[in-house]
Amino acid sequence: MFNQDITPYQNFSILVLISFVLQSMLMPVLLTGVNGPEGWISVLIGAFLLFIAIKAVNKALKNHSEDTIISVSDKLFPKYISKLIGIYYILMFLTVNSLIMKDFAEQIKLMMMFRTPLSTIIITILLTAAYAAKKGIHTIAGITNIVFLTSFIPYLLIIVFSTYYADYSNIFPLYPPDAEGILRSVPNAALSFFGFSVLLFSNSRVSVKEKNLKTNQLYLMTSTLLYLASYLLIIVKFGTKEAANLVWPFVSIMKFVNIPGFFFESTEIVGLCLQITLIFTSICILAFFTNLAMQETFKTRENGYFIFIQIPILYLMAAGLPGMYMMFPYIQIPIYIISGMNLLIPILTACAAYRKYKRSI
Amino acid sequence: MKNLDLSQPIDRDINKNEQVLRKVFENTDDIIFRKFEAGNTKLKILLLYVDGMTTKEAISEYAIENLLMGLNLEKAQNMSRAQLEHEIAKTSIAVLEIQVLTTLEECVDKILSGETVLLIDSCNKAIMLSSRGWPMRGVQEPSAETLIRGARDGFNETMKVNISLIRRRLRDPKLKIKYAQVGKRSKTDIAILYIEDLVNKTVLETVEKRINNIEIDAVLESSYIEEMIEDDCYSPFPQIENTERPDAAASALLEGRVVIAVDNTPSVLIAPAIFVSFMQSSEDYYDRWLPTCAIRLLRYIALPIVMLLPALYVAVTQYHPNLLPTQLSLYVAASRANVPFPPYFEALLMELVIELVREASYRITSPVGSTIGLVGGLVIGQSSVEAGLITPLAVIVVALTAIASFTIPSYNFGSSLRLIRFAFIVLAATFGLFGISIGLSFLTIHLCTLKSCGIPYMTPFVSFVENKRDLKDTIIRPRINNLVRKPDYLHMEKKERKNV
Numbered sequence: 001m002f003n004q005d006i007t008p009y010q011n012f013s014i015l016v017l018i019s020f021v022l023q024s025m026l027m028p029v030l031l032t033g034v035n036g037p038e039g040w041i042s043v044l045i046g047a048f049l050l051f052i053a054i055k056a057v058n059k060a061l062k063n064h065s066e067d068t069i070i071s072v073s074d075k076l077f078p079k080y081i082s083k084l085i086g087i088y089y090i091l092m093f094l095t096v097n098s099l100i101m102k103d104f105a106e107q108i109k110l111m112m113m114f115r116t117p118l119s120t121i122i123i124t125i126l127l128t129a130a131y132a133a134k135k136g137i138h139t140i141a142g143i144t145n146i147v148f149l150t151s152f153i154p155y156l157l158i159i160v161f162s163t164y165y166a167d168y169s170n171i172f173p174l175y176p177p178d179a180e181g182i183l184r185s186v187p188n189a190a191l192s193f194f195g196f197s198v199l200l201f202s203n204s205r206v207s208v209k210e211k212n213l214k215t216n217q218l219y220l221m222t223s224t225l226l227y228l229a230s231y232l233l234i235i236v237k238f239g240t241k242e243a244a245n246l247v248w249p250f251v252s253i254m255k256f257v258n259i260p261g262f263f264f265e266s267t268e269i270v271g272l273c274l275q276i277t278l279i280f281t282s283i284c285i286l287a288f289f290t291n292l293a294m295q296e297t298f299k300t301r302e303n304g305y306f307i308f309i310q311i312p313i314l315y316l317m318a319a320g321l322p323g324m325y326m327m328f329p330y331i332q333i334p335i336y337i338i339s340g341m342n343l344l345i346p347i348l349t350a351c352a353a354y355r356k357y358k359r360s361i
Numbered sequence: 362m363k364n365l366d367l368s369q370p371i372d373r374d375i376n377k378n379e380q381v382l383r384k385v386f387e388n389t390d391d392i393i394f395r396k397f398e399a400g401n402t403k404l405k406i407l408l409l410y411v412d413g414m415t416t417k418e419a420i421s422e423y424a425i426e427n428l429l430m431g432l433n434l435e436k437a438q439n440m441s442r443a444q445l446e447h448e449i450a451k452t453s454i455a456v457l458e459i460q461v462l463t464t465l466e467e468c469v470d471k472i473l474s475g476e477t478v479l480l481i482d483s484c485n486k487a488i489m490l491s492s493r494g495w496p497m498r499g500v501q502e503p504s505a506e507t508l509i510r511g512a513r514d515g516f517n518e519t520m521k522v523n524i525s526l527i528r529r530r531l532r533d534p535k536l537k538i539k540y541a542q543v544g545k546r547s548k549t550d551i552a553i554l555y556i557e558d559l560v561n562k563t564v565l566e567t568v569e570k571r572i573n574n575i576e577i578d579a580v581l582e583s584s585y586i587e588e589m590i591e592d593d594c595y596s597p598f599p600q601i602e603n604t605e606r607p608d609a610a611a612s613a614l615l616e617g618r619v620v621i622a623v624d625n626t627p628s629v630l631i632a633p634a635i636f637v638s639f640m641q642s643s644e645d646y647y648d649r650w651l652p653t654c655a656i657r658l659l660r661y662i663a664l665p666i667v668m669l670l671p672a673l674y675v676a677v678t679q680y681h682p683n684l685l686p687t688q689l690s691l692y693v694a695a696s697r698a699n700v701p702f703p704p705y706f707e708a709l710l711m712e713l714v715i716e717l718v719r720e721a722s723y724r725i726t727s728p729v730g731s732t733i734g735l736v737g738g739l740v741i742g743q744s745s746v747e748a749g750l751i752t753p754l755a756v757i758v759v760a761l762t763a764i765a766s767f768t769i770p771s772y773n774f775g776s777s778l779r780l781i782r783f784a785f786i787v788l789a790a791t792f793g794l795f796g797i798s799i800g801l802s803f804l805t806i807h808l809c810t811l812k813s814c815g816i817p818y819m820t821p822f823v824s825f826v827e828n829k830r831d832l833k834d835t836i837i838r839p840r841i842n843n844l845v846r847k848p849d850y851l852h853m854e855k856k857e858r859k860n861v
Contacts, residue, residue: 007827135809145825147805273794273798277798
């Protein structure tokens with residue numbers, strides 16, 4: 001009856017939230033990747049690369065504003081390539097979602113539910129997320145906006161109160177920088193802006209498509225600022241050496257929150273409760289966009305029921321994968337591959353769209 | 362009744378018509394058949410009405426006398442419907458509403474609605490004389506929505522009185538009223554009210570379509586309509602607002618919403634209804650804006666207390682005692698030492714007691730009702746603590762929750778929150794704070810899915826940047842002067858409140 005698309009700002013909040021969750025999950029990789037406090041340079045380089053990519057993709061795909069990356073590639077490339085792209089995105093979304101879920105479930109088990117089996121926590125999250133993913137993008141956008149207001153902003157405010165007793169000299173020395181480490185961490189930083197992969201799908205569902213470029217750029221700027229602020233906060237709080245050993249830097253930060261007049265003994269649980277809603281929302285977002293990728297790849301009319309295929313896959317992947325802290329030594333190569341693919345596929349598609357457009361005129 | 366075909370035109374033979382109608386109203390002693398002869402030719406006339414539903418004086422003393430004197434009955438026999446209506450209009454009949462009926466079905470409907478029907482021999486039409494009149498409750502202050510400042514009049518069971526109470530407040534020709542009838546047996550009158558240039562046409566069409574699609578034998582209260590036109594009947598949350606206050610209904614109309622008045626019901630329905638509207642009271646706009654802001658804020662603080670406080674008590678005492686300040690944690694542990702039940706049982710038990718007391722106090726007369734509340738609160742709570750069944754903290758938690766629940770202005774909405782509270786206690790008992798977080802996430806998803814006549818229930822929070830103007834009148838109440846625009850979420854054509 002009314003417009004069922006999402007608004008530009010709803011798109012913005014989806015992109016910022018999903019990126020924030022990925023950034024907090026991959027933060028330890030960035031902290032260990034650079035030998036020194038210069039990780040923020042990797043973040044800036046990554047953001048700059050994505051800024052160019054966002055502009056190129058938005059301009060080149062202007063005539064395909066109703067399409068997702070999969071349906072555009074279907075029009076531009078041979079069928080098998082578009083299918084491969086579709087399958088890549090499905091697998092990538094599933095992998096990332098299962099990693100988030102595993103990491104999230106482990107945090108909950110360690111901090112809150114010592115005696116509850118991990119599988120019970122995972123299945124509880126999965127079933128609730130499935131309910132949201134099945135309801136469609138309007139619901140996903142709605143919960144993201146509400147979570148933005150009720151959890152994300154308070155969560156950030158709580159983090160701000162952790163700057164008590166921070167040692168700001170930890171951000172020095174800047175010279176000599178670990179140039180190799182900085183460059184090696186760029187793919188990781190770029191992957192942390194996961195909203196870039198999501199916007200290739202979500203932009204097609206926005207009601208005012210003319211605002212997509214502006215919204216995407218605003219997202220990138222906001223996300224970069226949040227990433228830089230989080231990185232620097234961890235560095236000033238713990239120092240480079242100690243920060244490199246943190247598995248969940250944000251949870252560690254919560255332990256040092258000092259809000260005047262706050263009477264709770266363990267603030268990390270309060271922070272974790274807010275974090276639960278944030279991570280949970282990002283799981284819902286990813287589950288929905290996996291559904292959408294499945295719908296586009298397999299050319300079905302309705303996507304809600306794909307969640308029933310996702311549930312066992314996600315459960316098995318999340319239960320089977322080792323914890324993030326165990327994967328750190330082996331994660332660098334997959335990050336390079338996924339980060340490269342995430343950048344390459346949209347840029348190649350944009351180039352193909354641009355060439356087709358040039359030929360047509 | 363099925364064997365009688367009432368849809369056929371009225372017969373010229375009055376005896377045949379009488380026979381059919383007597384068959385229809387067989388064993389219905391309150392239907393009065395008054396037959397008499399009038400005019401020079403001793404023309405037979407049959408008068409029908411329901412005893413107790415008509416104002417007999419108006420009919421017998423003024424209407425019939427004037428009608429029979431003024432109308433040439435012999436001529437009337439061969440007149441068309443329009444001619445007859447014209448002729449009746451020329452008489453000095455003292456009844457405002459008159460209608461010519463052509464079928465017996467129409468006659469039966471009108472008689473049962475409280476009108477008087479006049480059948481004339483050799484005339485294949487009947488005349489309806491408006492004579493509805495029955496004992497009714499006066500306009501009183503609505504007991505469920507009492508205010509300190511504001512109008513004291515409330516709706517009663519007569520739909521037309523209710524409409525007039527709204528009309529008194531909105532003397533706008535753009536205020537439109539559409540009548541409908543629902544219920545195969547009850548034939549309940551329904552009025553759909555809206556302001557033509559403010560209402561969202563899609564919402565209006567949706568409401569009309571849903572009302573027209575209702576198939577039911579009887580509508581005894583507006584809640585029947587509410588249940589049948591809401592978007593999600595399985596949701597615990599009300600999606601249609603109801604009020605007994607004419608000022609609240611008028612205000613809803615001015616916001617571009619649709620008001621549905623149902624006969625025999627002292628409350629009207631308002632659609633669409635969003636989450637925010639259930640947290641507002643008419644009084645918010647009658648008091649000074651600054652204290653009202655604080656009161657509204659207080660309601661939003663009460664909302665999580667109503668839903669979550671007992672669940673938080675269970676989660677913290679059972680799973681996360683380390684969350685509490687050390688002294689409090691030690692006190693809780695000491696007070697729990699002699700209590701044989703786990704915290705979730707304590708919370709559920711006390712909540713159950715509170716609900717029992719609440720239900721009991723509704724069922725009995727008000728002076729005794731308040732005594733029951735006191736007895737329940739003081740005696741049961743005190744005795745339970747002394748008997749070592751529950752901790753004093755559990756009593757404080759449950760009492761605070763009960764008090765907070767009274768701050769929610771909408772009774773329906775408050776009931777939904779009370780129901781959800783039990784689900785949260787179970788979740789907290791199973792998964793602690795994680796369970797509460799999952800429950801809240803589930804609730805948020807559900808609320809974001811919910812719609813009222815196509816309008817998202819969580820408007821304006823679900824798109825707070827696009828609807829930022831609507832945020833102004835949610836958690837706080839701005840000055841009336843600052844409310845220069847009507848809500849954005851209804852996509853009205855005329856949004857300005859000034860220079861209309």
